[in-house]
Each structure stands twice: as C-alpha cells, then as structure tokens.
Amino acid sequence: MQSVCPFCNFVIIDPENSFFCPNCGKQLKEKPITVLKQIGIYALSFFLPPLGLFPGIKYLFVKNTKVKIIGLVAIILTIISCALTVWATMGLIDSINQNLNTQLGPYQNIIK
Numbered sequence: 299m300q301s302v303c304p305f306c307n308f309v310i311i312d313p314e315n316s317f318f319c320p321n322c323g324k325q326l327k328e329k330p331i332t333v334l335k336q337i338g339i340y341a342l343s344f345f346l347p348p349l350g351l352f353p354g355i356k357y358l359f360v361k362n363t364k365v366k367i368i369g370l371v372a373i374i375l376t377i378i379s380c381a382l383t384v385w386a387t388m389g390l391i392d393s394i395n396q397n398l399n400t401q402l403g404p405y406q407n408i409i410k
C-alpha cells in the first residue's frame with residue numbers, strides 16, 4: 299500500500315508504519331500511544347480523577363479510533379473513581395451515624 303505526503307506529495311512506501319514524511323519531515327499521523335502511557339493515563343484517571351479528564355478529553359477528539367477509545371476509557375474510569383469516592387464517603391458517614399446511634403441508645407431510653 300502506498301500513499302502520498304499531503305505536504306510535499308512525496309510517495310510514502312509504508313504509510314502504515316510511517317508517522318513522519320521521510321522527505322519533508324512533517325507528521326503524517328498521530329503517533330500510537332504506548333501501552334505504558336495508556337496504563338499511566340488510566341492510573342491517573344482512577345487515582346487522581348480530575349487530572350485524568352484532560353488527556354481523556356484530548357484523546358476523545360483525535361481522529362484515530364484506538365486513541366478515542368483510550369480517551370473514553372479514561373473518562374469512564376474517572377467517573378467510576380468519583381462514584382467510588384462518593385460511595386465510600388457515604389458508607390463512612392453511615393457507619394459514623396450508626397455508631398452515634400448505638401452510643402446514644404441507652405441515654406435515649408433514660409430520657410424517655
């Protein structure tokens with residue numbers, strides 16, 4: 299498969315693996331995201347929720363479908379992480395309330 303550089307019309311023999319034009323050096327397509335970077339973005343989304351949104355949204359607007367999916371997963375992980383944080387906080391508040399209730403229990407009976 300051959301393709302032509304949109305900047306200088308140089309024939310690119312292997313466009314699948316060429317990210318830069320060998321003639322003019324312009325970028326032909328987005329560099330693939332390495333697995334390591336992918337894991338980094340996911341970790342960022344999950345452990346530091348607001349920070350993961352920035353690469354997530356950025357990748358969502360990239361034409362490459364694979365990159366788009368990474369962005370989408372990052373955003374979903376951010377949402378899951380936020381939901382888990384809220385859920386954990388609610389559980390904590392609940393258990394504190396229950397502790398207070400059981401501690402107050404005997405006194406409530408005395409007041410009655």
Ligand SMILES: [Zn+2]
Pocket residue numbers: 303304305306307308319320321322323324
């Ligand atoms: Zn070129």
